[in-house]
Amino acid sequence: MENQKSHCPINLSLEIFGDKWSLLIIRDMMFAGKRYFRELLQSDEKIATNILTDRLAMLELKGIISKAADPNHKLKYIYSLTKKGIELLPILAAIGTWGMKHEPYDTSIPSHAKKIMKGGKPVLDEMKKHLAKQHLKSK
Numbered sequence: 297m298e299n300q301k302s303h304c305p306i307n308l309s310l311e312i313f314g315d316k317w318s319l320l321i322i323r324d325m326m327f328a329g330k331r332y333f334r335e336l337l338q339s340d341e342k343i344a345t346n347i348l349t350d351r352l353a354m355l356e357l358k359g360i361i362s363k364a365a366d367p368n369h370k371l372k373y374i375y376s377l378t379k380k381g382i383e384l385l386p387i388l389a390a391i392g393t394w395g396m397k398h399e400p401y402d403t404s405i406p407s408h409a410k411k412i413m414k415g416g417k418p419v420l421d422e423m424k425k426h427l428a429k430q431h432l433k434s435k
Contacts, residue, residue: 312354312355312358312360313355313360313384315351316341317341317343317347317348317351318351318354318355318360319384319388319391320339320341320343321336321343321348321351321352321355322355322360322361322377322381322384322388323388324336324339325361325375325376325377325381325431326377326382326384326385326388326408326427327388327408329430331374331375331376332366332372332373332374332375333348333349333352333372333373333375336348336352336375352375355381359378359380359381360377360378360380360381360384361375361376361377361378361381362375362376362378363375363376364376376431376432377427377431377432378431378432379428379432381431382424382427382428382431382432385420385423385424385427386420389408389409389412389420392408392409392412393409393412393413395409396409396410396413408423
């Protein structure tokens with residue numbers, strides 16, 4: 297076991313995705329369909345290349361995402377969410393819902409949180425199935 301600050305489940309989870317960038321990368325993979333390094337660089341938050349490289353490597357090491365060579369381009373990799381990564385969907389939905397309730401946000405941005413708020417667990421389950429088809433199809 298690695299050297300964690302504590303073995304509290306919340307701490308252990310935050311050590312994986314408690315920084316700003318990791319959940320934004322997962323968000324873009326889940327909700328924006330981004331699968332390539334360059335696509336992930338083009339988010340509104342303007343992540344630096346070295347930070348993106350670091351976070352992708354950490355997320356892969358922790359089993360949240362996987363990386364595979366792109367069969368259509370030898371120098372590119374395709375990033376996919378793993379089952380473990382897809383299981384973060386309810387957490388991201390809850391964070392989005394909280395943000396919509398408590399922070400001013402751009403209402404022109406399509407919000408999966410709104411859809412989930414209205415549809416609840418059945419919508420979440422359908423989204424998980426869609427993500428599994430998209431990201432786990434080659435496994």
